[in-house]
Amino acid sequence: MKREVCCDACARSWLRTNGIKTVEGKVPEAKVFEIAHGEAIKQVRGTLIVGALCDGCGTELRVGTVAVAVSVYSDRYPYFAWESEWIEGAGA
DSSP: OEEEEEEEEHHHHHHHHHTOOOOOTBOOOOEEEEEEETEEEEEEEEEEEEEEEEEETTOEEOSSSSEEEEEEEEEESSSOOOOTTTBTOOOO
16 A cells, blocks of 8 residues: 655645546545556545655645645555544544
8 A cells, every 4th residue: 555645736636647536626535536446545634743745746744734645555455544643533
C-alpha cells in the first residue's frame, strides 16, 4: 500500500490522474474510488494533527491546516487504517 499526506491540489491531481472527477473541484472528506480491477485509492480529508510536507509538491503543511491522507492499495498490497495518526477525526 502506498501512503501519502498531500495538500488539496495534489490530492485532486491524484484523482484526475486516475480519471476520477471531483465534485465542484473538492476532495471528499472520506471516499474510496476504484481505479483499476483490484486497485483502489482512498482519500481522507481533514485537519492535520502533526506537521508534514506535501508528498506531491513539498509544500509545508502545518498543524491545524487542511490536508488529505491518500492511500493507494490493491488485493496484493491491502489497505490498513493509518490516517488517524495524521488527520483529526479520521476513523478506521
